[in-house]
Amino acid sequence: MNLTVLQEENERLKALLAQTQATLAEHQAALAESEEARRRLETIVGQLNHEKFGARSEKLHPDQYHLPLEDVEIAQGVLDAAQERAQRVIQGRSDGASGSRLRNRGHLPAHLPRVERIIEPKSTLCPCGCGEMARIGEDVSERLDAIPAQLRVLVTRRPKYACRRCSGAVVQAHAPEHIVPGGLPTEALIAQVIVAKFGDHLPFYRQAEIYARQGIQLDRATLGNWAGRACFHLKPIAEHMRRHLADADRLFMDETTAPVLDPGRGKVKKGFFWAIASDDRGHGGQGPPIVLFHYAPGRGGDHAERFLQGFGGQFLQVDAYEGYDRLTRLERPQGPWLLVHCWSHLRRRFVKLARNTKSPIAEAAIRQIAALYAIEATVRGASPQVRLAARQDYSRPIIAALKPWFEKQLSMISSGSRLAEDIRYGLAHWEGLTRFLDDGRLELDTNPVENAIRPVCLTRKNALFAGHEVGAENWALLSSVVATCRLNDVNPVAYLAETLDAIINGHPQSQIEELMPWRFRKTSSPNP
Template identity: 70%
Template sequence: MIRRMTDTALSEENASLKARLAETEAALEEAVEAQRRLESIVGELQREKFAARSEKLDPEQFNLPLEDVELAQGVLEAAQERARRALKGDGATGPRAPARNRGHLPKHLPRIERVIAPESTLCPCGCGEMTRIGEDTSERLDIVPAQFRVLVTRRPRYACRRCSGAVVQAYAPEHVVPGGLPTEALIAQVIVSKFGDHLPFYRQAEIYARQGLALDRATLGSWVGRACFHLRPIVAQMRENLKAADRVFMDETRAPVLSPGRKRTKTGYFWSVVADDRGHGGTGPPVVMVHYAPGRGAAHALRFLEGYRGRFVQCDGYSAYDKLTAVERPEGAWQLVHCWTHVRRRFVKRLETDGSPIAEQILHRIADLYAVEKAVRGQPPATRLAARREHAAPIIAALRPWLEAQLSRIPRSSKLAEDIRYTLGLWPGLIRFLEDGQLELDTNPVENQIRRIALTRKNALFAGHEVGAENWAMLASLIATCKMSDVNPVDYIAQTLRSLLDGHPKSRIEALMPWQFRDPSSLAA
């Protein structure tokens, strides 16, 4: 009886332990699944914040981790070369590698020649002076560190010795900073260093201090602010040129602005509008206009596009742009052209996160569309349109039913289903490039400009106030347009400021546009 009671107790305890074990295993499985979901979310957030923004596999990117290896290789080659010279003797003359740099350095760079002659040109045999029979020439790239100089202006006065009434003197030229230190060239350098090369004023002040110049960032900011006042007519005329474009690209990015009295920033936005006809061989000037707005609503997009006479806006799938299509205009409502790069980016994320074969197939089909575009880039619109209708249209015709079929086979709550629904929701705008050869597949022209603003934002952290953000937008517009026109922005801003100060007539302001600038020393930045 005791044995039976013991067996029964053990059996009951065993059953209880098994039940508890089953509950623990179920809870553990749920915890593991939750951990997987969290790891997936964290992985996406890390890629969103830290990974490369472009999904293009640029071969140059793979060389970046090898730079240290190449540096070590250079040390090794220098040591080997010194060892060979030591074995042969310092004066040994043997066959040398050809001077491959000869003739490859830019022609506009000044040449400083030096002649290295033998210590004696007398014949060792006592025959007398030797005759020059040729020479070896090599070119090496040298640099003169940035050097300040003082520009002294003298205005002599003249008087007549026969009478005391006539005294003549040339008028003093007007300057951006009356009676101040900087020339127009120095102010242009400060502007481009911050808004083109992403160097905040305090870093520039540290660079100037190494030259013995005490220029604090407040002084630099004041100089740039005065230049903004004079450059406003230029940017206003650029916007008038942009209004004539038949198609514009549009995008927006955050603009942190310091909130007065709160010791923290508030979020504004930089809206970029770009006209770039180079993709279809157009002759219109490339123009970038950046605007600051305190928000991201559709009202700001409508305000910045007021007066534009074009028909198309190329943009991403942000819902605020949808309201543009309801605006009544003499030219007709805006037509939205959506971006295949944004669609592709979603499926790249699905492939990286989930290894989805469906996402991989979609990426292959989008790649086929871009292969067609690559073959006709820069061609006239009619040629581009004919190629698209012959090669891209069949891909598009097969893609939509295929996407709909895949959508019916996967869970509705999955991320992949969400991405497919996003793509199908933008379908009219995604296929509009099949109707006009001037349109592009993506919004890359404006995204490239937004990226530069983001780099300046990363280094400058925030704008001091909204007026500062507006000036930031204005100067970013000017520098970006210079770069798209292959114009050195430092030369352009310096000479344009000088022309405006010298009284360039407002009626001929078009002659001062960046795409009209023709300076022989100017090169693409």
């Protein structure tokens, strides 16, 4: 009897143990799922904190390194000055006597004007009483000087001539044409105003304050009117730039927000600047680098299709925004666009993850992508054939091993993790990511257009918003001209001044190519 009771009790305990183990397994699974959700939330919070308070890029811009070093360099300058003065006192030299000479002749640009001064000794009589000493040579040093920006008044006189005998005809030269007829500014001043805003990120109201310090009273509306008049005359330039882009076989495209006022509501609505760029310098191409901005009230792929209407290119290098997918289904004589996706965007995902979670898988992915960039660095600027050969020999084996490695990692990690999401992102765009392997003209990323669009973002931050949608379109046109000048190493102020003058004085439309930024002299050339 006791044995039967013990057996029953034993079976009951076994069943209770099995139930407890099953319950424990459920709790452990729930705990693991909760822990994964917690890590995911921590990653998202970390990313939000980094995006709000941290650096915008996974690598520091060189200028960011300068900020903490500037105070050190100032302190070093104070120390150097103190040591130099002490050394002069010890060696018995006056403050004006020269110590160690840090020659800089030949380092300053030759086109800068030189103002010479000659410093003679207090006396050129020989201390021994021999009389006047002879000049046997000289020491020459060059220092970089600055004078405040100076405005000047350009006075134009047009004499009148008449015949004193017949008192008939009167002769006078025609008044030259100007962007602002009978107005205050020269074309050079208008060019300066445009570049200050659309190149140097100075809104009109700040420029007005700068002019006020020199006693020139100009309001924001006046400066905006000048820029608008120039924009009207520069439209043929932008249209010809578009024709060049339409003939390019490979383009870059990107977009960024452009806040504009919503008339009647007094609020700001979100528009977008779309950038289309061509830059063949990476493979030694002869085509000029160009960037053209367009404004659109939204980010839909229909805007991209509209901006590219009539273009004859084959490849479009873009990020993975799904709005571009519709371009792959267009019916065109050249066939649909072939999208080339960006390795830099994929890398950023793993960099964010590695920063926030120290994931070894993310760090390994970063190393593999870095190897691709190292190969590209060795052939940058080389011909498409050389680039293609290097990619076939070195990049293709890396990518051939990377895809199955991604798939293996994906099968071993939680499907809901951020790491899995990033891997799926890469695999979903694998065809576009690997398209560069088959054409030496293609780039690994969309950095050329991102670099071109960055100044527009800075101008947008300083100006807060465009006044209205028409203003945003004009903003896009002027930004296109200034940005293209910079891509071609051209002084945008000098270019705009001379180009506006040429257009207003009747430069023929049939010769508009002569007025393109890439036809203008380079920045290194002396100004007239």
